[in-house]
Amino acid sequence: MSTPISRRIFLALGASVVVAACSKSDGGGSGDDGSGDTTPSTTPSTTPTTSTPLAPAPFDVDPFTLGVASGDPSTNSVIIWTRLAPDPLNGGGIAEEEVPVRWEVATDIEFTDIVSSGDVVATARHGHSIHVEVAPPAGAVAYYRFRVGEFTSPVGATRVAPDSSSLDTVRIATASCQNYTAGYYTAYDDMVKQSPDLVVFLGDYIYEGGVGTLGADTVRLHNSEEITDLVAYRNRYALYRSDPLLRNAHAACPWVVTWDDHEVENNYAGLTPQDAVDADGYAARRAAAYQAWWEHMPVRLDPPVDENLSIHRRVTWGGLVNMLVLDGRQYRDDQACGDAVLQVSPACEEASVPERTMLGAQQEAWVAENIESDAVWSVLANQTVMTDIRLGAAVLNYDQWDGYAPARDRLMESVSSADNLVVLTGDIHLAGVGQLTSSIEPTTARGVEFVTTSISSSGNIDSSTEALLVALPNIIDAEVAHRGYTLHTIDATSWTADYRIVDDALVEGSAVTTWKTFAVTAGSPTVTAI
């Protein structure tokens, strides 16, 4: 039994077994239906396949400047990624349409035991990026690398997800918002030292803005004016990946990545730009941004063919985690009430129009169909704050779920029968813990939201307002002054979230400590500090 395989990305060379990275079989963006031991959507390579010599490289400079990455593990396979870019900040620097690349997977870091290998073709059409689905042995860390001519990439570590019989503890790091100009990536250095099994990135991987717009708190500069075309988006991803701490974090373990707004531009909604004056050509800009995102992320997704790219998908981990990775940007209605921020007057009528959507009808239905599982924890990897923090009739930030309250109520009702709901969120550049509710029964706890602070992007709420934030009934706690990430330790009876914060992200190598640790006990929809 097999499902259709897209072979658009990869071309087999000679007798090598090469498989497509992805297909779409579940209505979401992923070929993996996440159901554990069912038939995989593609047939991974399992045997050593290459003995032919490598062709000479068509360049004389190391093309592996952007490092390596892996992601979207299923129980059968994982995607490994690289992009050839001998001149990373200037479009990549490869004139050839096609460059053959060898990939190798081994059980040891010295590659004395190569368990599979193959050749793929990197094409100019996709920025000479490659995404390969590989199937290392289950239950252990595996190592991968790429080779072109005499050049060999750095080594990455990865693994497939355990199957549904496993209740072994998993450690997942959540991260978001890494404005390169606003701070150093010290949080990633600490994250790698903590050796999580999986990193979940919740959006704002790049920022689209110009060279340096943060005044005195600019620690380093962007490489161009505001980015609007494919080459500029590629160059911006390359700049971010020039940071060795970010490259190391990608090489350390598989990632699951979703996007928020800044991968295209601030606070865009669907095909509506932030500013109406930018509407002309916006679909083409978004298409360029989506393609560059796909080219640089280790995702189990087909490349975009038009201005759309379906990325919502399911990732499971053993019998513990059933995670739905959401896209809260591509299908949302425009922000209500002129996208006002920090207004305490009652919301305009538009905000309560029931048809307004954050996820779009198709994704809403997909969540309802896929959130229930046999896993202990039902998880949403989400962009904007879902906890209800409205002040009476006032919405403090129309870009968050508060600005889409009827859609949030629909979502809360559609997931109400799922076990142990945990929502993982980024975007807002503060550390927070929220109690999820529905306005249909506002006093009933539905689950817990863990909002990770930004990796580097500057805080957008003044420290003096922290006490006001914490006083909101659904905010369990918050810390607005520090950058960092959250490390989640998950087993069959508890979910523990360590909030790791960087003392000063404006200083390289600053100390990283735990702000607070929060715990949820399976069976209870509430959270406590421990």
Ligand code: FE
């Ligand atoms: Fe952000």
Ligand code: CA
């Ligand atoms: Ca954002």
